[in-house]
Amino acid sequence: MSKQIIVPFGPQHPVLPEPIHLDLVLEDEKVVDVIPSIGYIHRGFEKLVEKREFTEYVYVAERTCGICSFIHGATYCQGIEQIMKIEVPERAQYLRVIWSEFSRLHSHLLWLGLFADSFGFENLFMGAWKTRERVLDFMEETTGGRVIQGTSKIGGVRRDISSERLDRMVKDLDVLDREMKELTTIFLHDDSIRHRLRNVGTISREDAYHLGAVGPTARGSGVAVDLRKTGYGAYDRLNVPVVTDSCGDCLSRCTVRAKELFTSTDLIRQAARKIPDGPVDVKVTGAPDGEYFMRAEQPRGELVHYLKGNGTKFLVRSRIRTPTLTNIPPLIKMLAGCDLADVPVIVLSIDPCISCTER
Amino acid sequence: MTMQPQVTTNIEVGQLIGSVERFRNEGYRLVQIGCTKVGDLYEINYSFDKDYHFENIRITIGGSTEVPSISGMYWNSFIYENEMHDLFGIQVRGMNIDFKGTLFRTAVKYPFSQPPVTVTKGDKP
Numbered sequence: 221m222s223k224q225i226i227v228p229f230g231p232q233h234p235v236l237p238e239p240i241h242l243d244l245v246l247e248d249e250k251v252v253d254v255i256p257s258i259g260y261i262h263r264g265f266e267k268l269v270e271k272r273e274f275t276e277y278v279y280v281a282e283r284t285c286g287i288c289s290f291i292h293g294a295t296y297c298q299g300i301e302q303i304m305k306i307e308v309p310e311r312a313q314y315l316r317v318i319w320s321e322f323s324r325l326h327s328h329l330l331w332l333g334l335f336a337d338s339f340g341f342e343n344l345f346m347g348a349w350k351t352r353e354r355v356l357d358f359m360e361e362t363t364g365g366r367v368i369q370g371t372s373k374i375g376g377v378r379r380d381i382s383s384e385r386l387d388r389m390v391k392d393l394d395v396l397d398r399e400m401k402e403l404t405t406i407f408l409h410d411d412s413i414r415h416r417l418r419n420v421g422t423i424s425r426e427d428a429y430h431l432g433a434v435g436p437t438a439r440g441s442g443v444a445v446d447l448r449k450t451g452y453g454a455y456d457r458l459n460v461p462v463v464t465d466s467c468g469d470c471l472s473r474c475t476v477r478a479k480e481l482f483t484s485t486d487l488i489r490q491a492a493r494k495i496p497d498g499p500v501d502v503k504v505t506g507a508p509d510g511e512y513f514m515r516a517e518q519p520r521g522e523l524v525h526y527l528k529g530n531g532t533k534f535l536v537r538s539r540i541r542t543p544t545l546t547n548i549p550p551l552i553k554m555l556a557g558c559d560l561a562d563v564p565v566i567v568l569s570i571d572p573c574i575s576c577t578e579r
Numbered sequence: 580m581t582m583q584p585q586v587t588t589n590i591e592v593g594q595l596i597g598s599v600e601r602f603r604n605e606g607y608r609l610v611q612i613g614c615t616k617v618g619d620l621y622e623i624n625y626s627f628d629k630d631y632h633f634e635n636i637r638i639t640i641g642g643s644t645e646v647p648s649i650s651g652m653y654w655n656s657f658i659y660e661n662e663m664h665d666l667f668g669i670q671v672r673g674m675n676i677d678f679k680g681t682l683f684r685t686a687v688k689y690p691f692s693q694p695p696v697t698v699t700k701g702d703k704p
Binding site for chain 2: 264431526528536550
């Protein structure tokens with residue numbers, strides 16, 4: 221047996237926008253074990269429920285993540301609405317779907333850029349982020365915010381989108397689709413990229429399932445789990461295909477995200493076609509008394525907001541289980557046996573969001 | 580909006596391993612383990628899912644009660660078990676990876692086991 225050495229990876233590393241630390245146990249160039257450490261930037265803001273009224277906490281929930289902030293806010297609101305048995309107007313449910321899917325587009329395009337950067341394809345990185353700007357422009361135009369939207373509220377949403385703007389948005393989606401098609405063709409068919417990603421960081425379907433993988437990390441191994449299929453919001457009235465791939469390697473996870481871009485634009489089109497007229501919110505009275513595990517599909521996978529109220533304006537508990545937290549054990553499995561040079565690409569392939577994890 | 584059916588079953592600490600084993604044998608995946616402080620007690624929820632069927636088991640314990648680890652059945656549980664140790668001070672016996680209190684580096688030890696914050700009028704922003 222070769223001599224084992226430990227190489228620290230992170231918390232600061234060029235592929236990591238946020239801090240996570242991995243102790244890589246190496247034999248020559250092979251990784252034989254990995255010990256993860258998180259907690260460098262733990263914010264503890266779940267504790268804030270004790271001093272922010274449940275209506276104000278929406279703003280805190282949104283700030284769990286700087287990428288999928290809208291989905292965090294909407295998931296929190298839907299959890300409270302379930303406890304309080306609030307019937308949200310249909311139009312608001314469709315608007316939540318539209319903004320959620322734009323968040324997914326934003327997140328996946330951001331990730332594709334970062335992923336290209338991780339294997340040294342700078343031009344592709346810039347191309348992905350250029351396309352992402354179209355999505356951010358839409359978010360800004362309809363909500364006023366590029367990253368934090370602030371449109372979720374308990375009982376509905378704060379803003380409406382006019383039918384003229386929705387029509388224009390659907391036309392703009394054709395341009396977006398065209399740009400994304402060019403972009404994803406390179407990601408999925410370029411020889412050098414395929415060579416770099418194929419059979420790297422492989423995890424089997426069984427391991428992905430039993431180790432708790434979620435989102436594209438699970439679907440890239442053939443586990444067809446997508447919480448949108450549970451039908452929360454307006455998803456029960458839309459056709460939501462679950463994108464999977466079977467190889468379980470970095471290319472498979474990239475393939476799933478690339479294909480999901482088009483699923484998202486399709487869902488936005490479906491929602492724009494079916495959205496009814498009507499109010500976008502209802503008046504909320506009283507305070508939540510009860511508990512609920514609200515689950516939703518974030519760009520990185522299954523998100524859980526556990527909420528418990530006692531009939532006062534302050535919740536007893538908000539517990540946020542983010543997809544990155546649950547994707548860490550599968551990441552350890554993927555890294556065991558890989559080459560040291562593949563570690564940055566494999567780590568990025570789960571789309572780690574440490575800010576979510578360190579809520 | 581479609582309601583997701585949710586079942587929560589209260590069990591004793593001694594029944595935990597047997598109950599988790601049943602979920603494992605039936606092919607459920609572990610969704611999360613979460614802890615909530617209720618008065619002087621702690622509620623620990625173990626959540627499982629299979630084909631979008633979501634189910635919870637719950638134990639309620641005092642702060643000094645030791646909880647057995649389920650990492651023998653669900654290897655990934657170490658991430659949640661270390662979390663509830665570091666944030667709530669829950670003692671977990673037999674974890675496959677024990678960070679011994681260093682997974683979350685918090686300024687206050689066991690921050691979520693501290694008494695709830697009392698809001699007075701002057702605290703409002």
